């Protein structure tokens with residue numbers, strides 16, 4: 001890996017019009033400072049002001065209703081705030097709290113250094129309580145992914161396949177593309193990329209397997225088969 | 229102060245998909261150490277939250293990366309999960325062109341005893357230790373780690389100081405049981421300090437119930453008042469309940485110490 005300077009890369013992206021990431025709009029002010037706000041708050045004047053990049057930690061912690069957000073790319077970032085940022089280093093720090101690792105993952109993608117790992121490979125690596133997830137079958141697994149990773153639950157794009165020789169059959173194509181979309185007003189987005197299944201999905205895979213196996217053993221107990 | 233302007237520091241926590249208190253101390257230590265500025269980059273990584281151990285190296289520019297597990301002891305996570313997910317193969321590993329330096333978990337630090345004593349004193353101000361039983365609550369031995377051993381080690385060390393009238397370990401599901409605290413303690417004051425990394429563990433929420441402070445496991449620790457109502461007059465004693473030792477701000481210094489300790493041992497490499 002060649003030396004990389006993520007701060008410089010972020011500065012270039014913003015200058016080039018990459019001003020939306022997840023549900024956040026980045027605006028450069030006349031003073032040279034930056035302002036972050038929720039895309040749904042673009043025209044609002046009654047926002048609460050924050051000035052510390054670490055405020056991003058608390059702003060991203062829970063939904064408007066106070067629900068914990070373990071998955072930061074879930075489309076439920078709270079609205080109602082405006083975060084003023086002094087420089088690029090602080091911009092990166094704040095965005096790393098709102099969308100952990102996403103700037104770096106995008107940078108790695110652009111440098112051809114991001115290697116997606118298939119879902120099957122991720123599951124096969126599991127040990128301990130998650131080892132059961134290895135027994136996920138293709139049919140049930142495709143349905144699980146289509147549901148758990150849908151745009152309603154997660155705004156990341158899956159770059160991984162189901163297995164080396166199996167695509168994500170039920171996912172819409174644009175949910176699996178790393179392409180940056182051109183938005184209204186000439187603004188470009190920094191896409192949130194998922195290069196390997198998250199722990200939430202692995203845990204859901206384990207649940208799917210356990211549920212099927214419980215049902216099967218209950219069924220077997222209710223209707224014993226007789227060998228012939 | 230430890231100065232590593234060309235290195236990154238990753239503080240690894242367990243995290244949780246249901247309880248926001250689990251990752252809070254790790255994030256707090258990251259913030260503290262970022263503001264101090266001793267490293268080029270200070271970031272967290274989690275098993276169950278983001279950034280994940282599979283994402284975190286992408287957010288780092290530095291070629292030299294110290295990895296400190298924010299765990300109470302060696303165990304399944306420090307020996308199996310973290311190395312596997314990060315690609316660590318030994319004390320120093322080359323991963324994606326970076327040099328990863330894998331430090332000891334924070335809970336192993338010798339100053340842990342001092343922190344436990346400090347927390348015990350803070351939670352019961354003005355209460356004489358000579359009239360106080362101190363309970364260090366740990367995970368049971370059935371977990372695949374050494375945290376029970378570590379909790380025993382701390383109790384031995386605190387006993388040796390002779391500061392408290394008596395000191396015991398206490399567990400959820402094995403003797404000495406938390407629920408029976410009044411049967412093996414003899415002093416009018418009882419101070420309970422959980423030897424956990426965070427208040428967000430599922431088991432942590434059961435402790436107030438076992439102690440008799442609450443009737444049923446309630447909200448996350450951050451959303452309730454247990455800590456502010458000390459002492460609890462219970463079973464004829466004054467019971468003081470502290471939050472987990474990992475929420476202690478001095479943990480940030482111990483994290484730095486683990487980096488320094490790594491360098492002291494591995495400088496030749």
Ligand code: SF4
Nearest residue numbers: 149154194197198201
């Ligand atoms: S696996 Fe990736 S896309 Fe699916 S929910 Fe997790 S982070 Fe989102």
